[in-house]
Amino acid sequence: MIKIKNLHKKFGKLTVLDGLDLEIDKGGIFAILGPNGSGKTTLIKALLGMVIPSKGDISIDGNSVLKKWNYRNELNYLPQIANFPANLSVIELIKMVKNLRPKTPNEKELIDLFGLNEFLNKKLGNLSGGTKQKVNLVLTFMFDSDLIILDEPTTGLDPIALIHLKNLIKKEKKSGKTILLTTHIMSVVEELADEIVFLLDGKIYFKGSVEKLKKQTSQTNLEHAIANLITKQNA
Numbered sequence: 001m002i003k004i005k006n007l008h009k010k011f012g013k014l015t016v017l018d019g020l021d022l023e024i025d026k027g028g029i030f031a032i033l034g035p036n037g038s039g040k041t042t043l044i045k046a047l048l049g050m051v052i053p054s055k056g057d058i059s060i061d062g063n064s065v066l067k068k069w070n071y072r073n074e075l076n077y078l079p080q081i082a083n084f085p086a087n088l089s090v091i092e093l094i095k096m097v098k099n100l101r102p103k104t105p106n107e108k109e110l111i112d113l114f115g116l117n118e119f120l121n122k123k124l125g126n127l128s129g130g131t132k133q134k135v136n137l138v139l140t141f142m143f144d145s146d147l148i149i150l151d152e153p154t155t156g157l158d159p160i161a162l163i164h165l166k167n168l169i170k171k172e173k174k175s176g177k178t179i180l181l182t183t184h185i186m187s188v189v190e191e192l193a194d195e196i197v198f199l200l201d202g203k204i205y206f207k208g209s210v211e212k213l214k215k216q217t218s219q220t221n222l223e224h225a226i227a228n229l230i231t232k233q234n235a
C-alpha cells in the first residue's frame with residue numbers, strides 16, 4: 001500500500017531522514033518507534049505532504065504522492081500536536097471539520113464513547129490536555145478511510161480512554177484498515193502492533209513483529225529489546 005524509496009529530509013544542516021526505505025502492506029497495525037527526535041513525525045508528515053522530502057519518493061497504491069493532494073481525502077490523520085482554535089467550542093470545531101471533508105461523518109458514537117457530551121459547548125482553550133486529545137481522536141475517527149495515521153494518539157489519555165482507543169484501533173483493523181501509529185507506551189505496541197518499524201539515524205533500523213525483535217535481541221521484555229537495539233547501534 002505504501003512504498004517509500006530512498007527518502008531524505010534535511011532541516012538546514014540537520015539530516016533527519018537519510019535514505020529511508022520502507023514498505024507497508026495493506027491491512028494491519030504498524031507501530032513506528034524510535035527515540036525522541038528520530039524523525040517519526042517528519043516521516044509521517046512527508047507521507048501527508050506536509051514536509052517536502054529533500055530526495056526520494058513516496059507512493060500510495062502505486063501512485064507517487066509528491067505534489068499531489070487528493071489522496072489526503074482517503075486517509076485519516078491524528079496530529080501529534082493539535083493546535084485547536086482556543087475560542088471555538090468543541091461542537092463548533094467538530095461541525096467545522098465535518099464541513100471541510102467530503103465524507104459522511106459518524107461522530108455521535110465517538111462523542112459518547114469518550115464521554116465528551118458534557119464538554120461540547122466548552123471552549124477548546126479551557127479543556128485539559130487529555131480532553132483535547134479525546135476531541136482530536138473524535139475528529140480523526142469520525143470518517144471512514146482505509147489508511148489511518150496516528151501520531152502519539154495515547155498522549156494524555158486516562159486509562160479508560162486508553163482502553164477505548166485500543167478497542168477502536170482493533171475494530172478498524174478487523175475491517176481491513178491499515179493503521180500507522182507512533183507511541184511511547186510499549187504495552188500498546190505489544191497489544192496492538194502486527195509489526196514494529198524502528199527508526200534510528202534516519203533509517204529503518206528494524207522492521208518485523210514484536211516476537212522477531214525479542215528473538216533477535218534475546219530479550220523477553222519489549223522495552224529491553226528496544227533499548228538493546230539502540231545500544232547495539234551505538235556500540
Ligand code: ADP
Nearest residue numbers: 011014016034035036037038039040041042043
Ligand atoms: P520524533 O517525532 O521522532 O520525535 P521529529 O520528526 O519531530 O521527531 O523531529 C526530528 C528532528 O527534526 C528533531 O531534531 C526536530 O527538532 C527536527 N525538526 C522537525 N521539524 C523541523 C522543522 N520544521 N524545522 C527544523 N527542524 C525540525
Ligand code: MG
Nearest residue numbers: 040041042080
Ligand atoms: Mg513526533
